[in-house]
Amino acid sequence: MKEMAFASIQEIKNLLNTKQVSSTEVVSYFIDRLKKHDDLGASLEVFDARSITRHNTTSTGILFGIPGLLKDNIAQQGRQLTCASRSLEGYTATYDATVTERLQQAGAPILGRANMDEFAMGSSNETSAFRKVKNPWDTSRVPGGSSGGSVAAVAAGLVPWSLGSETGGSVRLPASFCGVVGLKPTYGLVSRYGLVAYASSLDQIGPVTRTVADNALVLSAMAGHDLHDSSSLNVPRVDYTALLTGKIPAGLRIGIVSNAIHAKGMDPEISNALEQAINVFRKLGATVHDISLPALEYGAATYFIISRAEAASNLARFDGVRYGLRDKTAQTLADMYRSTRHDGFGAEVRARILVGNYVLSAGYARNYYANAQKAQRLILKEFNDAFKQVDVLLMPTHSMPAFKLGAFDLDKLQMDLQDYFTCGMNLAGIPALALPCGMTQTNLPIGMQLVGPRLSEQFLYQIAHAYEQETPWHTMRPAGF
Ligand code: GLN
Numbered sequence: 001m002k003e004m005a006f007a008s009i010q011e012i013k014n015l016l017n018t019k020q021v022s023s024t025e026v027v028s029y030f031i032d033r034l035k036k037h038d039d040l041g042a043s044l045e046v047f048d049a050r051s052i053t054r055h056n057t058t059s060t061g062i063l064f065g066i067p068g069l070l071k072d073n074i075a076q077q078g079r080q081l082t083c084a085s086r087s088l089e090g091y092t093a094t095y096d097a098t099v100t101e102r103l104q105q106a107g108a109p110i111l112g113r114a115n116m117d118e119f120a121m122g123s124s125n126e127t128s129a130f131r132k133v134k135n136p137w138d139t140s141r142v143p144g145g146s147s148g149g150s151v152a153a154v155a156a157g158l159v160p161w162s163l164g165s166e167t168g169g170s171v172r173l174p175a176s177f178c179g180v181v182g183l184k185p186t187y188g189l190v191s192r193y194g195l196v197a198y199a200s201s202l203d204q205i206g207p208v209t210r211t212v213a214d215n216a217l218v219l220s221a222m223a224g225h226d227l228h229d230s231s232s233l234n235v236p237r238v239d240y241t242a243l244l245t246g247k248i249p250a251g252l253r254i255g256i257v258s259n260a261i262h263a264k265g266m267d268p269e270i271s272n273a274l275e276q277a278i279n280v281f282r283k284l285g286a287t288v289h290d291i292s293l294p295a296l297e298y299g300a301a302t303y304f305i306i307s308r309a310e311a312a313s314n315l316a317r318f319d320g321v322r323y324g325l326r327d328k329t330a331q332t333l334a335d336m337y338r339s340t341r342h343d344g345f346g347a348e349v350r351a352r353i354l355v356g357n358y359v360l361s362a363g364y365a366r367n368y369y370a371n372a373q374k375a376q377r378l379i380l381k382e383f384n385d386a387f388k389q390v391d392v393l394l395m396p397t398h399s400m401p402a403f404k405l406g407a408f409d410l411d412k413l414q415m416d417l418q419d420y421f422t423c424g425m426n427l428a429g430i431p432a433l434a435l436p437c438g439m440t441q442t443n444l445p446i447g448m449q450l451v452g453p454r455l456s457e458q459f460l461y462q463i464a465h466a467y468e469q470e471t472p473w474h475t476m477r478p479a480g481f
Helices: 009-017 023-036 098-105 148-155 172-178 212-222 268-284 294-317 333-344 347-360 366-389 412-419 423-428 457-469
Strands: 043-046 068-071 110-114 161-166 181-184 204-209 253-257 287-291 392-396 432-439 445-451
Touching (some): 009 023, 009 212, 023 043, 023 110, 043 148, 068 098, 068 148, 098 110, 110 148, 110 161, 148 161, 148 204, 161 212, 172 432, 172 445, 181 457, 212 432, 212 457, 253 366, 268 287, 268 392, 268 432, 268 445, 268 457, 287 366, 294 366, 294 412, 294 423, 347 366, 366 423, 392 457, 432 457, 445 457
Parallel strands (some): 068 161, 253 287, 253 392
Antiparallel strands (some): 161 204, 181 432, 392 445, 432 445
């Protein structure tokens, strides 16, 4: 069998088209890899090869025969949907998410369920109720979260693509920690029908791949208007690979977010990697401009309040009556609610529900929730003003590389600050693409993000692809896989 573990989607398509492999061989090849590297913790379930179906069995689909994984908060009919929570253990999805349906229509076989932080709440994948995920580059470190399983699987060559979800950075942070490409799309570009809600005004599903072109292809298969999701934008389906020429648009103006790149506490190896990335863009013909986004400083605090408030409302539905776990020994209805929710949710989820109800409660909502909404508008305004001066912003995804498992067990604030550079874009609803831009001396990936105005995905892919062609980072592989 040809070595396919780290092949690009286009390379696997070529093998399929020239009949060097069959689509069933590709499926079993990646199932074997997922099983062989099960101790990475990336998946919660790998399906039996014979049970895998595709809606499109003609080879016309743009992802025909290209297997992937879905994060365990995205519904696939007849498959478990647990959000890595005891509260949904044994729960089976009754319908397909729109993204699931569209990917299958594009011919993609879906191989299993990717591990995640419980209900997508976390930055390290350590809050999964079932098992932790390890970073393929150094298994004593976290892959980042909350889409840690989706990302680790792609980084270790266990699947060519996966889907994660973003509320405050859950695709981009792990993508940077593991050296892969991850997109947070414009709010409303990708349907959330069938995505278990965390904070509905922020949530988006995003693709994870090893190259920019692969990412653009997966987005092309799933983005675009969906009548099932009332927050879905009325935009046509687009081919996001159309501008991948290796060139950047003439006269491109890149804004360097100076207060991020030179922020206090930035690891100098990361600042250096970003400086070098800026030089690559200069060589490609871009002009470089300093931009300051002072409101970024309020991002994490604002996100903290808005995400908890919405989570408290969204998770009220897991009451022991409608879904999953139920305490059958309770004597009264109130006791049943209380003990089911206590036993079903992990400590992180319970803490967030408590905070969310607090910031929304009478007497406090004005101080917390209403102020957070004001700060959110300020952040959006700053981004909009920046895009009057430049076409795209370049900034770090994170101030440091992947940290050790357990590093922040006793420091919740540090864990919450992991979203410092990422959650602003969720609050503003704009797209951001994370891609690898370096390696530390200890061989850990470094990531950066390119941020654009609403619906600029095609353009972000164009310039990211041009950058990628000039640099070696996407070709690097973790040892042992
Ligand atoms: N780390 C953030 C949180 O814990 C982001 C999670 C996400 O984007 N789903 O809420």
